[in-house]
Amino acid sequence: MILKIKVNGKLRKVDAHPMARLLDVLRExxxxxxxxxxxxxxxxxxxxxxxxxxxxxxxxxxAIQADGATVKTIEGLASDGRLHRLQEEFMKCGGxxxxxxxxxxxxxxxxxxxxKKRPNEAEIREGLAGNLCRCTGYAKIFESVRSAR
Amino acid sequence: xxxxxxxxxxxxxxxxxxxxKVLSGEPGLWKPLAGATDLMVLFAAGKLPRGRYLNxxxxxxxxxxxxxxxxxxxxxxxxxxxxxxHSVLMxxxxxxxxxxxxxxxxxxxxxxxxxxxxxxxxxxxxxPPALLVYDAEIELVSSKGARWVPYAxxxxxxxxxxxxxxxxxxxxxxxxxxxxFAHFYRKIGxxxxxxxxxxxxxxxxxxEKNGRRFLDARIAVGSVAPIPLRCLRTEAAIVSRDxxxxxxxxxRKIFLQxxxxxxxxxxxxxxxxxxxxxxFEQFIQETAGL
Ligand SMILES: Cc1cc2nc3c(=O)[nH]c(=O)nc-3n(C[C@H](O)[C@H](O)[C@H](O)COP(=O)(O)OP(=O)(O)OC[C@H]3O[C@@H](n4cnc5c(N)ncnc54)[C@H](O)[C@@H]3O)c2cc1C
Ligand code: FES
Ligand code: FES
Numbered sequence: 001m002i003l004k005i006k007v008n009g010k011l012r013k014v015d016a017h018p019m020a021r022l023l024d025v026l027r028e029x030x031x032x033x034x035x036x037x038x039x040x041x042x043x044x045x046x047x048x049x050x051x052x053x054x055x056x057x058x059x060x061x062x063a064i065q066a067d068g069a070t071v072k073t074i075e076g077l078a079s080d081g082r083l084h085r086l087q088e089e090f091m092k093c094g095g096x097x098x099x100x101x102x103x104x105x106x107x108x109x110x111x112x113x114x115x116k117k118r119p120n121e122a123e124i125r126e127g128l129a130g131n132l133c134r135c136t137g138y139a140k141i142f143e144s145v146r147s148a149r
Numbered sequence: 150x151x152x153x154x155x156x157x158x159x160x161x162x163x164x165x166x167x168x169x170k171v172l173s174g175e176p177g178l179w180k181p182l183a184g185a186t187d188l189m190v191l192f193a194a195g196k197l198p199r200g201r202y203l204n205x206x207x208x209x210x211x212x213x214x215x216x217x218x219x220x221x222x223x224x225x226x227x228x229x230x231x232x233x234x235h236s237v238l239m240x241x242x243x244x245x246x247x248x249x250x251x252x253x254x255x256x257x258x259x260x261x262x263x264x265x266x267x268x269x270x271x272x273x274x275x276x277p278p279a280l281l282v283y284d285a286e287i288e289l290v291s292s293k294g295a296r297w298v299p300y301a302x303x304x305x306x307x308x309x310x311x312x313x314x315x316x317x318x319x320x321x322x323x324x325x326x327x328x329x330f331a332h333f334y335r336k337i338g339x340x341x342x343x344x345x346x347x348x349x350x351x352x353x354x355x356x357e358k359n360g361r362r363f364l365d366a367r368i369a370v371g372s373v374a375p376i377p378l379r380c381l382r383t384e385a386a387i388v389s390r391d392x393x394x395x396x397x398x399x400x401r402k403i404f405l406q407x408x409x410x411x412x413x414x415x416x417x418x419x420x421x422x423x424x425x426x427x428x429f430e431q432f433i434q435e436t437a438g439l
Binding site: 017018019020021040041042043045048054055056057059060061062064065067108111112126127129130131 | 157
C-alpha cells in the first residue's frame with residue numbers, strides 16, 4: 001500500500017506492506033535510524049516514537065495503522081539547529097552511555113513532560129517504566145529528566 | 150524468527166457495517182486487528198497465523214466511554230489510557246482503573262484496548278477480574294444483529310469464548326450501583342510495570358452498618374485458573390458471617406479449592422497459591438477495616 005505519514009513535520013509517501021512494522025518503515029524506508037530496535041515485542045521501549053501525539057512502541061504498530069498519522073521521532077525533537085532541553089540534559093547528566101536506549105528514553109520523557117510540566121519522582125519512574133537500559137542503572141536518566149523539568 | 154510479510158494481508162474497515170460484512174462473508178478467514186499489542190508480539194515471534202487481518206482501529210462505532218443513569222459503556226477500542234483517566238470510572242469502578250494503570254507501561258496503555266484484552270482471552274489478563282466483579286456485559290455484533298452477553302459466561306474454557314468468528318465486541322457496559330462498596334485490586338508480577346501477572350485479585354465488599362459482617366462481596370481472580378474466574382463459593386463463605394479468625398481461615402481454604410493455579414514459565418503452583426491466599430486475607434482485612 002502507499003502509506004502517507006507526516007514524519008517530523010514532512011509529508012512522506014512510502015510503498016509499504018500493510019503489516020510492516022512502523023519501526024522498519026522509519027528505519028529502512030525513511031532512513032530515520034535514530035529509532036532503535038531492542039526487543040521487537042513491546043518490552044524495552046527502544047523503538048518509542050510519538051504517533052498522533054501519543055507515545056507508542058513502533059515495533060508494535062503495523063504500517064496500516066500509521067496511514068494518515070503524524071509521527072515524531074528523535075530526529076524531530078531538535079528545532080532550528082538547537083537540541084531539545086531533554087537532549088541537553090541527557091548529555092550533561094550522563095543519561096546516555098552506549099546510547100541504544102537513549103532515543104526511546106528521551107521520547108518517553110518528552111511525552112511525560114508534554115502531559116505534566118513538573119512530574120514528581122514517582123511520575124518520572126512510571127513514565128519511563130516501559131524503557132529498559134542495560135548501562136546506566138537509571139539514576140542518571142532520572143536525574144536528566146529532573147533537570148529538564 | 151519474525152513473520153514473513155507476504156504471508157499476510159491486511160485492510161482497514163471503512164465503518165462498522167463494512168467490517169461486519171467482511172467478517173460474515175468468510176467467517177474465520179479475517180481476524181480483527183485493534184491496538185495490535187497482542188497480535189504484533191506474535192508477529193515478532195513468527196507465531197501469528199498467516200492470513201488476513203482487518204484493521205478496526207479506525208471504527209468510530211467502537212470508540213468512547215458513555216455514561217447514562219444506569220450504565221457506563223466503553224467502546225471496545227477504549228484504551229487503558231482513556232480508562233485510567235476517566236472520572237466516573239475512577240469513582241465507581243476503581244478496580245478497572247487500577248488494572249489499566251498496571252497494564253504494561255505508558256506506550257502499551259496508549260495502544261492496548263479493552264476489547265483486545267477480552268478477546269485475546271489470556272487467563273493472565275488484568276482487566277477481566279475487574280470486569281467480573283462489576284457484572285460487566287459484553288455487546289457482540291455481527292451482520293445478523295447485536296446481542297448482549299454477561300461477561301461472567303463469556304469465557305468457556307482456555308481461549309474458548311461464546312463469541313463467533315463473524316462477531317466483533319462492540320462495547321462493554323458496567324451497571325452502576327447505588328450501594329457503597331469498598332474496592333480492592335492487587336496485581337502481583339515480577340515488577341510493577343510491564344509484567345504479566347502471577348496472581349491478579351479483584352474484589353469489592355459491603356459491610357453491615359456497624360457490624361463485622363459483609364452484606365455482600367465479590368471476588369474474581371486472574372492467572373490462577375484456565376479462564377478469568379469469579380469465586381462464588383468463596384464469596385458465600387465470607388458473606389453474613391462474623392469475620393473471625395476461624396471464618397477467615399475456612400474461607401481461605403475454600404478459595405484455594407476454587408482456584409487451580411499451575412506451574413509455568415512465570416511462576417509455580419505453590420507460590421501462586423500462597424500469594425493468592427495472602428492477598429485474599431488482605432482483601433478481607435482492608436475492606437472490613439479489621
Ligand atoms: C509489553 C507488553 C505488556 C503487556 N502488559 C499487559 C498487562 O500488564 N496486562 C494485560 O492484561 N495485558 C498486557 N499486555 C497484553 C495486551 O497489551 C492487552 O491484552 C491488550 O488489551 C490487547 O488489546 P489490543 O487492542 O492491542 O489487541 P490486539 O492485539 O489488536 O488483538 C488481540 C486479540 O483480540 C482480538 N480483538 C481485538 N479487538 C476485538 C474486538 N473489538 N472484537 C473481537 N475481537 C477483537 C484480535 O483479533 C486478537 O485476537 C501486554 C502486551 C505487551 C506487548
Ligand atoms: S523494540 Fe519495540 S519495545 Fe523493544
Ligand atoms: S545507555 Fe546503553 S542501554 Fe541505556
